[in-house]
Amino acid sequence: MEPATGKSSLFRNILARALIFGVLIMVFRFAYVVSITGESCTLSSFCFFSLPQNLNFIVPGAGVSAIVGNDAVSRSDPRRDLYTSKEWIRAVHFYSSVFQDLISEGLLSPHSKSLCVETPLGQEVFALKEIGVENSIGIFKKAAKPLVVKGEGHQIPFDDNSFDFIFSGGARLDASARPADFASEIARTLKPEGFVVVHVKANDTYSFNSLLDLFSSFNLVKTIDMAGFDSLMPYIREIVLRKDTAIRNHGGGKIPDGISGNKCSVPGHKRELVQKAEPLIEEEPLKPWITLKRNINNVKYLPSMVDISFKNRYVYVDVGARSYGSSIGSWFRKQYPKQNKTFHVYAIEADKTFHQQYESKKKTVTLLPYAAWVKNETLRFEINRDPGQEEVDELKDKGRGMGRIQPVKSSGGEVDEIQGFDFAEWLKNTVTESDFVVMKMDVEGTEFDLIPRLFKTGAICLIDEIFLECHYNRWQRCCPGQRSAKYEKTYGQCLQLFTSLRESGVLVHQWW
Numbered sequence: 001m002e003p004a005t006g007k008s009s010l011f012r013n014i015l016a017r018a019l020i021f022g023v024l025i026m027v028f029r030f031a032y033v034v035s036i037t038g039e040s041c042t043l044s045s046f047c048f049f050s051l052p053q054n055l056n057f058i059v060p061g062a063g064v065s066a067i068v069g070n071d072a073v074s075r076s077d078p079r080r081d082l083y084t085s086k087e088w089i090r091a092v093h094f095y096s097s098v099f100q101d102l103i104s105e106g107l108l109s110p111h112s113k114s115l116c117v118e119t120p121l122g123q124e125v126f127a128l129k130e131i132g133v134e135n136s137i138g139i140f141k142k143a144a145k146p147l148v149v150k151g152e153g154h155q156i157p158f159d160d161n162s163f164d165f166i167f168s169g170g171a172r173l174d175a176s177a178r179p180a181d182f183a184s185e186i187a188r189t190l191k192p193e194g195f196v197v198v199h200v201k202a203n204d205t206y207s208f209n210s211l212l213d214l215f216s217s218f219n220l221v222k223t224i225d226m227a228g229f230d231s232l233m234p235y236i237r238e239i240v241l242r243k244d245t246a247i248r249n250h251g252g253g254k255i256p257d258g259i260s261g262n263k264c265s266v267p268g269h270k271r272e273l274v275q276k277a278e279p280l281i282e283e284e285p286l287k288p289w290i291t292l293k294r295n296i297n298n299v300k301y302l303p304s305m306v307d308i309s310f311k312n313r314y315v316y317v318d319v320g321a322r323s324y325g326s327s328i329g330s331w332f333r334k335q336y337p338k339q340n341k342t343f344h345v346y347a348i349e350a351d352k353t354f355h356q357q358y359e360s361k362k363k364t365v366t367l368l369p370y371a372a373w374v375k376n377e378t379l380r381f382e383i384n385r386d387p388g389q390e391e392v393d394e395l396k397d398k399g400r401g402m403g404r405i406q407p408v409k410s411s412g413g414e415v416d417e418i419q420g421f422d423f424a425e426w427l428k429n430t431v432t433e434s435d436f437v438v439m440k441m442d443v444e445g446t447e448f449d450l451i452p453r454l455f456k457t458g459a460i461c462l463i464d465e466i467f468l469e470c471h472y473n474r475w476q477r478c479c480p481g482q483r484s485a486k487y488e489k490t491y492g493q494c495l496q497l498f499t500s501l502r503e504s505g506v507l508v509h510q511w512w
Contacts, residue, residue: 087230088123094229095127095169098238107195107221107240108133112164115139117156117186118172122147133165154181161191169199171233173211173310177342180312180434183214192245195221199236202307205269208239210310213434217244264458266505274502276305281510284491288474292512296331299509302438302465303337311436314343319372319423319450320442321347323354324361327440336438343438346430348372350381350418372443373420374453381418423450424457431462440467440511445487447471451497460506468501469511470494 082088102108110131116124116138125147128136138144139151151157153168153176166186176182186196196218200211203225212220218241228236278298285291302308316336318328328345345364349355350371358367371379431437441447447470454460472494473483501508 082121088121090229091121091123092127092130095124096131099128099131099133102195102197102240103131107197108165110134113162114165114167115156115158115163115189117166117168117182118153118176119148119169120144124167124169154178154185156185156189158189160188162189164191164194166190166194166196168197171199171201171236173198174201174307175309179310180214187215187217187243190243192243194243196241196243198239198241199233200239200309201233201235201237202309203235203237204306205272206302206306207308207310208237209267209269210308210434211239214310214312215241218242219244264455264461266461270464270507271505273302273305273507274505276300277502277507278509280495280498280502282495286475287477289477289512292510295510295512296335301337302507303339308339308341308436311341312432312434314338314341314436315346315431315438316343317346317348317427317437317439319348319439320444321349321354322351322442324357324365327442328365332438332440341436348423350420352416368421368426371418371420372423372446372450374424374449375420375422377420379418379420381416422453424453424459427454427459427462428457433462435462437463438465438467439463442469442511445471445489448489448493448497451501455504460504464507466501466506466508467511468498468508470497 099108103110108114110133112133112135114128114133114136116122116128116136118140119125119138120140120142122138122144125136125138138148139153139156140148141150141152143150149157153172166189168182168186173179173182190196196215198211200207202208202211208223212218221240221242223240224238226236226238228234278295278300281291281295308314316328316332318332321328324347328347332343332345344366346366346368347358348368348370350369352369355367355369358365361367371381373379441450443450447468451460451468454463470489471487472489472491473485473487474491476482476484498508498510
């Protein structure tokens with residue numbers, strides 16, 4: 001019996017070794033097809049099983065991840081290195097986790113027709129497909145098919161009410177030069193009760209409310225702060241909004257919450273900024289031409305405190321602009337922190353001496369050659385000078401007297417007739433609360449008429465930041481111990497004007 005047992009054992013050993021050898025050959029060939037030729041198993045003459053025609057896998061191998069599947073790019077495609085990079089896989093994993101959380105909360109489903117806006121490479125689209133949201137597509141100004149077709153956030157190439165879910169990641173809304181159009185296009189192409197999810201860098205209250213203003217036809221569902229997946233965006237704020245079913249038309253105007261008729265209430269997120277502003281100079285300066293000028297170094301500009309990305313337009317209004325170099329060119333262009341935004345400038349100046357200077361600035365500056373006033377009417381406009389000030393070349397800013405529309409008796413100045421206009425009403429017809437508006441006002445005492453008018457009409461709520469020069473009977477530079485006779489107001493009255501503005505929630509700074 002022992003010889004028979006030995007023959008049986010030998011046969012089993014030979015059979016086992018043959019099977020192992022065969023398995024090794026099969027594994028080697030499979031590895032060759034996938035890893036060396038870059039083909040999927042359905043494209044080769046050998047395969048263990050068949051795959052669906054549109055299924056891709058993310059398969060880790062040798063420490064580096066790679067995309068493998070029927071629709072994966074060919075070996076000759078220059079995008080192959082990108083699609084097999086660690087950065088690509090890291091992004092896909094991140095967005096897959098984000099979308100899975102949204103599915104678990106009922107904000108996204110496998111049946112949702114989905115759009116990813118401004119996705120250069122399509123990681124978001126790939127992530128959606130990976131977790132089962134097959135009906136997904138992305139848009140970018142340069143197509144990257146099959147994941148991304150040509151299109152931009154401010155001009156989405158799809159019909160109204162096309163999508164159940166729209167996503168914008170990578171802080172692309174922050175970077176958009178046309179955020180209002182970006183938001184409007186999302187509102188147009190999203191179905192009623194559909195969800196939009198945006199990832200932004202900005203995390204302050206001001207920018208958050210600015211973003212909500214852009215999506216005025218949406219209801220806020222939730223916000224969540226999370227860590228990003230790369231150094232370019234280490235921090236992310238996710239904002240989820242739902243389209244209101246009661247609003248169908250997004251092209252028409254809507255009265256902002258802060259203004260109703262002529263009533264105005266500065267919102268809380270703007271009032272918070274006043275608390276962070278530099279303190280007012282409470283004691284009257286003996287040398288105001290020095291003290292107030294130096295104070296500009298203490299100013300806490302609004303864009304240095306918050307993100308101003310989510311605004312429709314960016315506008316600077318210089319009331320009493322004088323020459324281009326007086327404040328527009330010398331201060332606003334060079335010193336005001338604009339966060340790389342392009343501002344349109346309105347220069348309001350009644351003194352015709354300076355009008356010619358703006359001819360070469362028409363592309364960036366709109367000149368209003370009138371006097372800002374409380375109503376539309378013809379006014380007397382006087383050029384006067386402080387004692388000891390002699391007139392020099394009138395084409396230069398220095399030496400040219402200041403223009404006033406309320407002449408003082410016995411001033412001996414030049415008097416002309418000019419057209420005044422209702423500044424508050426002009427402002428209401430020119431900008432909206434979705435714009436970012438900065439104003440400098442230097443109107444030789446008329447501020448005591450214009451500021452109350454701004455409050456009365458509700459136009460004050462349209463201004464985000466004011467630089468105001470208040471004119472009073474200050475000490476004279478030329479004549480120690482003497483006050484200016486040009487103005488009747490006192491420094492105390494000016495301080496009261498600044499204080500009342502700040503108490504009303506207006507971010508105002510003392511200008512010189």
